[in-house]
Amino acid sequence: MSFLQIVELTKYFGGIAALQKLNLEVKRGEILGLIGPNGAGKTTFFNVVSGVFHPSRGKVLFQDKEISGLRTSQIAHRGIVRTFQATSLYTDFPVRQNIEVASRLNRKAGFWSDLLNTRFARLDGERVAETVMTILEYFKISHLKDELARNLPHGYQRILGLAIALAAKPQLLLLDEPMTGMNAEETEMMMSLIKGLRERGITILLVEHNMKAVMGICERIVVLNFGKKIAEGPPQKIQESKEVVEAYLGAERYAH
Amino acid sequence: MDRKTGIQKAILLAAVLLFILLPLTIVEDPYFLHVLITMGFSLIMAVSLRQILMIGQLSFGHIFFMAVGAYTCALMLKAGFSFWVCLPAAGLLSGILGLVVGLPTLRLRGAYFAILTMCYGAATVPLIGSLGFLGRWTGLGDIPHPTIPFLAGSRQIADKTQYYFLILGLVFVTLAIFYRLDKSNFGAECRAIAQNASLSESVGIRVTRVQVTAFSIACFFAGIGGAFFAPYMRILAPEAFSIWHGADFLVFTVIGGVGHVLGPLVGTMVIGMLNEFLRGYPEIQTIIYALALISAVFFIPGGLISLRFLIPQWIKGGAPSE
Secondary structure (H helix, E strand, O other), X not given: OOOEXXXXXXXXXXXXXXXXXXXXXXXXXXXXXXXXXXXXXXXXXXXXXXXXXXXXXXXXXXXXXXXXXXXXXHHHHHOEEEOOOOOOOOOOOEHHHHHHHHHHHHOOOOHHHHHHOOHHHHHHHHHHHHHHHXXXXXXXXXXXXXXXXXXXXXXXXXXHHHHHHHHXXXXXXXXXXXXXXXXXXXXXXXXXXXXXXXXXXXXXXXXXXXXXXXXXXXXXXXXXXXXXXXXXXXXXXXXXXXXXXXXXXXXXXXXX | OOHHHHHHHHHHHHHHHHHXXXXXXXXXXXXXXXXXXXXXXXXXXXXXXXXXXXXXXXXXXXXXXXXXXXXHHHHHHHOOXXXXXXXXXXXXXXXXXXXXXXXXXXXXXXXXXXXXXXXXXXXXXXXXXXXXXXXXXXXXXXXOOOEEOOOOOOEEOOOHHHHHHHHXXXXXXXXXXXXXXXXXXXXXXXXXXXXXXXXXXXXXXXXXXXXXXXXXXXXXXXXXXXXXXXXXXXXXXXXXXXXXXXXXXXXXXXXXXXXXXXXXXXXXXXXXXXXXXXXXXXXXXXHHHHHHHHHHHHHOOOOHHHHHHHHHHHHHOOOXXX
């Protein structure tokens, strides 16, 4: 059974093809990097896979079942969770509640049990609260649990974004530029956190501009430009690829 | 039970006792009871409207669902049904209508949803006026009083005091239910959706389903409010359901504060009392009322119940943190 299969994926915005006949496969348990210059279609790709957009043509298959066209929450139920390029949190909630409310997929109590506060709901709530603390401890932010999300420094906010995604029990995690705005030390920490997630059995698809991070943690890299795949392979091969270098530096060549 | 919760429960108990004993001991003036009863069903409208605000949406059409409840109850009472059948039926019909209206409209983003609610809110009065079985513009009259089956001889509710206790009971149940809603995971998800809908979707919260559920519940209680309104007023005229009366409920909710279930209670009572006080000064009534509302929104944007956070900070001498 394939894990994530992208078949001839095409997405038009008006007359512009953001993605063109993209074919791609993500294998279970790997960390796959997705790189490319700005405007290459990386975030559009994430948006299509996570259900924000419908594909214009082509299909997205997760565990051999088609998910193209499903709503984002339905795709999350299937096991695909994404993070956001711009920091996206529950700014008015404390850190602990951010994780708690994102634990919807971890809860067993239904609408009525929750409303009537039955014993089943209370026990379920306690179990979820323990999981929330475990997640906070894993990311080493449990000391911030009562701090409002909007008061956190930037680096911690990015980590919280990752923790929120983890609370949704993903099988496949789509990380959209998680290292944005991080210094070298924070980047190192994020890299080891991501590797740690893979140890826990989560497959990761990483979009990132920080090349050191990408080359450091991805086993395989796919390069996009103008909505098309222009290269694919292990980091070594990508670094040596003429097409990739041209794609990133191409504009400079014509600048003079 | 820690000290803070203990104090809160004591205050709550005292308040409940006060409301129960009020008409029995101190107050017998029917006008004063009328004011309280009006606050009562306004409160049911305000606190149910609050639930819509809690999912991050703004509704100017809540009065429509009150009208649905009111006319349903009126027609059923005139047809001979017991009030205790009419009440839940009216609520149910309003709730189902809320489901029907909410499903397509809640997908719309903020401003568009609000405008749509304004449309059906404003359409309420002309709609009633055009329907023969609702009495058109002359109104629907002779609505029978509710009967209490358990007391000896099945007495009819006839005087203000009895209506007061009826609305007191309904208010109590309504507040309890919305309080429970707030404390549940469902309530937390409503607040989450209001803050960040796309993040909520991505972690598996069924945003549309939660919004439609909250909206339907709000409409159900609007129907309950209307169902009380019908026999109490004895006559229903379309003008009672104008969009401006609907705006009153919004004012009570926002001024009182959206952050807590008791916010609309505070808002309804404070503005209600302000209105009564100003009745003696017709010349400046409108100006003072307007100034009061503008000041409240300007200085206390979180509503009057947010003062419970702000006042301790003012006393400590620091500026309130935003």
